[in-house]
Amino acid sequence: MSLAQWSITVLWIGLTLYALLAGADFGGGFWDLFAGTSRGGRPQRELIEHSIGPIWEANHVWLIFVIVLLWTAFPTVFAAVMSTLYIPLTLAALGIIVRGAAFAFRKASDELGLQRLFGAAFALSSVLTPFFLGTVAGGIASGRVPLGLAAGDLLTSWWNPTSVLGGTLAVGTAAYLATTYLCADAVREGRHELAEAFRRRALVTGIVLGAVALGGIVVLHTDAPRLFDGLTHRALPLVIASAVAGVASLLLVLRRRYLLVRVTAALAVTTVLWGWALAQYPYLLPPAATAGVTIAAGAANPAVLSATLIALGVGAALLIPSLLWLFLLFQRRDRVPSTP
Amino acid sequence: MLPLNGYLMLTGCVSHRIAPAGTSPIDLLAAREQMAISLGWHIILACLGVGMPALTLFAEWRAVRTGEQAYRLLAHRWAKAMGVLFAVGAVSGTILSFEMGLLWPGMMSRYGQVIGLPFALEGIAFFIEAIFLGIYLYAWDRLPPRQHLLSGIPIVVAGVCSAFFVVTANAWMNQPRGFDLTNGTVTAVDPWAAMFNPATPPETIHMILAAFMVTGFVIASVYAVALLRGRRDRYHRLGFLIPFTAAAIITPVQIAAGDYAARFLATNQPTKLAAIEGVYHTGSHIPLTVTGIPVGDQLRYGLEIPDGLSLLVGYSPSTVILGLDRVPAPDRPPVGVVHLSFDVMVGIGFAFLLLGIWLGLSWWQRRDLPRSRWFLRAAGVTGIAACCALEAGWVTTEVGRQPWIVWGQMRTADAVNPAPGLVVGLVAVLAVYVVMTIGTVSVLRRMARSHRLVAATPDAGAGGDR
Ligand code: HDD
Ligand code: HEM
Ligand code: HEM
Numbered sequence: 192m193s194l195a196q197w198s199i200t201v202l203w204i205g206l207t208l209y210a211l212l213a214g215a216d217f218g219g220g221f222w223d224l225f226a227g228t229s230r231g232g233r234p235q236r237e238l239i240e241h242s243i244g245p246i247w248e249a250n251h252v253w254l255i256f257v258i259v260l261l262w263t264a265f266p267t268v269f270a271a272v273m274s275t276l277y278i279p280l281t282l283a284a285l286g287i288i289v290r291g292a293a294f295a296f297r298k299a300s301d302e303l304g305l306q307r308l309f310g311a312a313f314a315l316s317s318v319l320t321p322f323f324l325g326t327v328a329g330g331i332a333s334g335r336v337p338l339g340l341a342a343g344d345l346l347t348s349w350w351n352p353t354s355v356l357g358g359t360l361a362v363g364t365a366a367y368l369a370t371t372y373l374c375a376d377a378v379r380e381g382r383h384e385l386a387e388a389f390r391r392r393a394l395v396t397g398i399v400l401g402a403v404a405l406g407g408i409v410v411l412h413t414d415a416p417r418l419f420d421g422l423t424h425r426a427l428p429l430v431i432a433s434a435v436a437g438v439a440s441l442l443l444v445l446r447r448r449y450l451l452v453r454v455t456a457a458l459a460v461t462t463v464l465w466g467w468a469l470a471q472y473p474y475l476l477p478p479a480a481t482a483g484v485t486i487a488a489g490a491a492n493p494a495v496l497s498a499t500l501i502a503l504g505v506g507a508a509l510l511i512p513s514l515l516w517l518f519l520l521f522q523r524r525d526r527v528p529s530t531p
Numbered sequence: 532m533l534p535l536n537g538y539l540m541l542t543g544c545v546s547h548r549i550a551p552a553g554t555s556p557i558d559l560l561a562a563r564e565q566m567a568i569s570l571g572w573h574i575i576l577a578c579l580g581v582g583m584p585a586l587t588l589f590a591e592w593r594a595v596r597t598g599e600q601a602y603r604l605l606a607h608r609w610a611k612a613m614g615v616l617f618a619v620g621a622v623s624g625t626i627l628s629f630e631m632g633l634l635w636p637g638m639m640s641r642y643g644q645v646i647g648l649p650f651a652l653e654g655i656a657f658f659i660e661a662i663f664l665g666i667y668l669y670a671w672d673r674l675p676p677r678q679h680l681l682s683g684i685p686i687v688v689a690g691v692c693s694a695f696f697v698v699t700a701n702a703w704m705n706q707p708r709g710f711d712l713t714n715g716t717v718t719a720v721d722p723w724a725a726m727f728n729p730a731t732p733p734e735t736i737h738m739i740l741a742a743f744m745v746t747g748f749v750i751a752s753v754y755a756v757a758l759l760r761g762r763r764d765r766y767h768r769l770g771f772l773i774p775f776t777a778a779a780i781i782t783p784v785q786i787a788a789g790d791y792a793a794r795f796l797a798t799n800q801p802t803k804l805a806a807i808e809g810v811y812h813t814g815s816h817i818p819l820t821v822t823g824i825p826v827g828d829q830l831r832y833g834l835e836i837p838d839g840l841s842l843l844v845g846y847s848p849s850t851v852i853l854g855l856d857r858v859p860a861p862d863r864p865p866v867g868v869v870h871l872s873f874d875v876m877v878g879i880g881f882a883f884l885l886l887g888i889w890l891g892l893s894w895w896q897r898r899d900l901p902r903s904r905w906f907l908r909a910a911g912v913t914g915i916a917a918c919c920a921l922e923a924g925w926v927t928t929e930v931g932r933q934p935w936i937v938w939g940q941m942r943t944a945d946a947v948n949p950a951p952g953l954v955v956g957l958v959a960v961l962a963v964y965v966v967m968t969i970g971t972v973s974v975l976r977r978m979a980r981s982h983r984l985v986a987a988t989p990d991a992g993a994g995g996d997r
Contacts, residue, residue: 263651499722513685
């Protein structure tokens, strides 16, 4: 593999981790929004807050990683994406701010009115942010972002059938991932009635998500023929794997095998993301009205790519053990009965 | 449109030059203000993120060593506030990385790869900081005391490293190095040379010291107000003395570092120094002008110290100082804003020095705080003053660099996103930041108030606030 290919691979790993980890966080906010009245929904909200709390900060870093790596390794593509998709990205950035701040504030405030206000801001931005990020993915995948500064249409580049599909899938995936985590957390805490509630939601979301994905095939066929072509040819094995993993996780939810569901649900998301990458390979910005940009053509200077990759490698050697310690500490915490 | 144009000229935004087709001057102004607001907001949180872990660890270390309740209580409360501040700091930083592309795609398209490495390293440092902060905050009674203390050290180290990395990127914007340009595209790149550019030492040293000063004075000012209100127990005294002493000790070092930064400008960015000091004409025997406003091409109504600047830069009145007349008019930064914000920073720096000396004398004589309530009143505003100095310093640096976004290489007007409607983005960002500011302040105040309630009930130990 070339340095440029290594770079995009590492970037895509970061994107996958962001989708899986932060995706579940966004989904937590989604269910917070639909948890009902402040009294009735309290146990659910507490569970959500409890599952998100400790590791939220760490999950969030993946997005920054993706952005920084994109501008370092593929600067012209970064500039094209950011300038053309200025509107949804600004909205997503604002959503991230509101979400993070509101979550921290809600945790720190002890008055019901304030908690409700911050809670609503947290929940709403948790739904809107993944939606806008999904529209960005749709705009790129359907070839609506040409090279150059704000060279694409500022509105239709992200408000089009593929983008709306992308946004909907992003929200749905986040919600679904969250239910699988929440079910397992609820069982571990011995809150079986909560686990059952989230199990029902997991089933409904899973079925809806599957239906949207199927319908999406029709949308892509007309709106993004190149992407459709890639998905049904080169990336077909991954698409099938995703469908299989999706069905398998529904069956596992039915049988209440929550820990295994995490694996299959994660697999379903991962295969979709890598399927997309494979479908538009070797393009970063796929051609449509204008010539696209390939990975090789968009790549930065090799000296930059190698320095960055080496730095990331050294960083990973520091990060992985620390991250493991963090996760171990929290898993252990849940097994020890909480000491007063 | 005249007032607007006047403002644009004042801030160096148009500097007699028409923005490229597609970007209206209003949108350019909006982009710059949006960047300034989000950076100005983030930098305060970032400073607290760099400085607070060190102070908290110090308090915890004293608690472990002496077993004294007051230290434990301080460590617990600072840690709790740190959790909120870190979360807000992290999201406000995230939006910055978006804005680099949303607002300045022209710069990122060409130079993103040159300054990418420090940001990638910064990302690693942030990640480590976040992980260990998670461990530190949530594992308080799941780890033995000594281990818990140790788990805080990576937070301090990573915080300082991240400040260093990100400021190297800013230093590069002042002293761009490490790349070859052929026909407007970057060809060869040496990312390490870009990172360790000549401006890196003065800027990073000055910035990291500023972070500790800001943290120290901000925390100390909270306790100074409590002391003024009569809460003079050991907890409040320590809460004041630890951060204040730390910041006061750093102050003289910071003044030396600032002097170093200014001297560096004299040789490397003379146009910026000329704007800072209002030197319009190259010459020797240049005075040092404190305050004053630019009228025509001279500073008026200021306090002039004859030969002052020449003496400061070259230790001799005949030292030649390069003036703004050395560069064509469109390449000159605006004098008014840069000069005044520099004076604000330096003024505050010396005021801190006097305050530190006051405390030092009183401690030396009678091992206690000065008796005068004026001392505590002054200490009560050091937090806000430190933040003002910080912002003023950044305005000096960033506006003093105008009209360049990359010194001598790319103009700000050529870097901005040509998309219309950046003003709308500015308004939205402004609204969110106002709400976020109110939220942060009110949550922290509530936290302080509930702590006070807990402290008022008898036998509330260190665990009482958790
Ligand atoms: C607590 C805050 C604080 C205090 C008390 C001072 N500074 Fe400062 N100064 C900053 C905080 C700051 C900063 C963190 O805001 C800047 C912006 C960029 C940088 O590296 O540091 C800065 C920039 C800055 C620059 C511009 C550097 C450049 O553009 O490359 C100069 C010349 C000085 N400072 C000089 C001084 C002097 C002579 C001081 C003596 C009292 C001083 N500063 C006190
Ligand atoms: C790595 C660090 C930094 C980078 C890469 C950076 C980058 C930029 C960019 C791209 C702009 C817009 C172009 C311009 O007007 O010059 C800008 C402007 C500005 N930045 Fe920085 N900046 C950094 C640090 C800071 C910090 C920490 C502050 C804190 C207050 C700051 C204050 C400002 C201000 C006040 C402006 C507006 C200048 C004006 O209105 O004329 N900068 N910066
Ligand atoms: C253009 C300039 C800047 C960008 C793009 C930027 C980016 C970021 C990002 C993405 C984060 C969040 C990381 C996380 O989730 O943990 C962050 C946080 C942080 N930034 Fe910035 N930053 C900039 C300027 C600065 C400056 C000048 C400093 C200097 C001290 C700084 C210090 C920090 C620190 C210490 C944090 C950790 C959060 C905290 O401790 O509060 N940043 N920044």
